Amino acid sequence: MSNHHPDDITMLDYAAGTLPMAQSLAVAAHLFLCETCRTRTTQLNTLGGAVLEQSSPQQIKVQEFDRFMDGIDDESVAAKAAVPKAKNGNPLAKILPERFSDINWRQQTKEIAEYDLTKSLGLKGYRVALQKIKAGARVPEHTHKGRELTVILSGGFSDELGVYHEGDFVSRDATHQHTPTALQNEDCICLTVLDAPIRFTGPLLRWLNPLFAWR
Amino acid sequence: MEAAKTGMGSDEAKKWGRLLQQVAHDRDRAAFREIYEYFAPRIKAYAINQGIGQQADELVQEVMTSVWRSADKYVDTLASPSTWIFTITRNQRIDLLRKLGRLKAEINVETEDLWQIPTEEDTTIHSIQALAAEKHIRHSIKQLPEEQLIAVRKVYYEGKTHQEVATELNVPLGTLKGRLRLSMQKLKVMLESKDL
Ligand SMILES: [Zn+2]
Numbered sequence: 001m002s003n004h005h006p007d008d009i010t011m012l013d014y015a016a017g018t019l020p021m022a023q024s025l026a027v028a029a030h031l032f033l034c035e036t037c038r039t040r041t042t043q044l045n046t047l048g049g050a051v052l053e054q055s056s057p058q059q060i061k062v063q064e065f066d067r068f069m070d071g072i073d074d075e076s077v078a079a080k081a082a083v084p085k086a087k088n089g090n091p092l093a094k095i096l097p098e099r100f101s102d103i104n105w106r107q108q109t110k111e112i113a114e115y116d117l118t119k120s121l122g123l124k125g126y127r128v129a130l131q132k133i134k135a136g137a138r139v140p141e142h143t144h145k146g147r148e149l150t151v152i153l154s155g156g157f158s159d160e161l162g163v164y165h166e167g168d169f170v171s172r173d174a175t176h177q178h179t180p181t182a183l184q185n186e187d188c189i190c191l192t193v194l195d196a197p198i199r200f201t202g203p204l205l206r207w208l209n210p211l212f213a214w215r
Numbered sequence: 216m217e218a219a220k221t222g223m224g225s226d227e228a229k230k231w232g233r234l235l236q237q238v239a240h241d242r243d244r245a246a247f248r249e250i251y252e253y254f255a256p257r258i259k260a261y262a263i264n265q266g267i268g269q270q271a272d273e274l275v276q277e278v279m280t281s282v283w284r285s286a287d288k289y290v291d292t293l294a295s296p297s298t299w300i301f302t303i304t305r306n307q308r309i310d311l312l313r314k315l316g317r318l319k320a321e322i323n324v325e326t327e328d329l330w331q332i333p334t335e336e337d338t339t340i341h342s343i344q345a346l347a348a349e350k351h352i353r354h355s356i357k358q359l360p361e362e363q364l365i366a367v368r369k370v371y372y373e374g375k376t377h378q379e380v381a382t383e384l385n386v387p388l389g390t391l392k393g394r395l396r397l398s399m400q401k402l403k404v405m406l407e408s409k410d411l
Contacts (some may be wrong), residue, residue, distance in 0.1 A: 094324055
């Protein structure tokens with residue numbers, strides 16, 4: 001059971017369908033692991049239902065219904081209309097191999113590996129990746145220009161602000177300067193969604209910037 | 216009048232649920248007509264408010280087709296009919312935007328993978344809880360101060376960014392976020408839901 005969740009406003013934007021797709025992926029990955037937030041989503045959907053009811057309706061022509069029904073049985077007319085599917089599954093299932101060990105990791109440093117999803121997801125303006133930090137290893141101190149969302153898929157890490165475990169949702173922005181360190185017992189694997197480049201701040205590590213730079 | 220302002224009560228929800236069932240089991244067109252006549256004008260209004268007025272008819276078409284075809288997937292213990300229809304509408308809007316390329320996303324993941332529609336009995340969500348939440352939220356909306364309600368509606372219903380809403384209401388961004396946060400707390404769309 002995770003202890004760190006998206007804040008209320010992020011959840012509101014997500015349920016309203018206005019949170020950008022890349023960030024919604026992070027929320028969905030968290031929902032898969034967090035019952036509490038699935039319940040919050042249910043409630044926010046209810047809010048949407050209530051708001052829809054309370055809206056002032058737009059005029060629709062009387063004959064529109066008949067025209068609609070004429071077309072409805074014609075499969076070709078509205079074949080593209082999505083039918084809701086029951087999916088309590090993992091939103092990452094389509095994107096990732098079944099096991100983390102089957103992932104084609106790209107080693108960044110001796111202790112940090114990455115699997116970049118940005119291209120395969122085709123999300124412009126965001127960088128989406130899986131990060132693997134070796135047990136006990138530390139990610140060099142850095143700040144973000146934008147917002148970084150992290151969902152821990154396996155293991156855990158700690159930084160200046162707390163300790164995080166599997167399922168936790170962590171949001172960091174430009175005001176945070178942090179040095180995540182993977183917990184001792186196992187590698188930490190997380191999904192990260194970044195809406196601007198990370199910048200390493202330690203004097204010796206500035207050279208790392210191009211390596212981690214946002215592409 | 217009070218009922219009209221605050222949305223449907225549980226009797227109303229039961230009525231729509233029954234109509235959905237008739238559509239699912241008997242392909243009852245008269246029942247569907249009632250659903251259509253109530254919801255289609257509201258979905259159209261939603262599209263216009265979301266700034267996709269040109270696609271309003273398309274959105275109505277897509278949503279109502281989904282409702283007709285998948286009425287049998289509606290589970291009345293998981294959500295009220297209007298909540299269920301809202302989630303379909305929201306997802307169809309996202310699909311439309313993806314198609315129009317306005318959302319900067321071309322992902323091989325389906326919208327339903329990221330925004331699930333309450334469809335099948337999910338054992339992790341207790342149905343009693345879902346229904347209690349419905350009642351609770353409908354009640355809470357009535358208690359919201361006007362300025363908070365307006366902020367929530369603009370974000371939720373009109374699909375505006377926080378900055379756009381702040382500009383429109385002529386308040387600083389921080390003030391708007393404060394209102395949204397307060398309203399969320401008031402609506403108890405938070406962790407204490409378990410106490411319901
Ligand atoms: Zn959560």
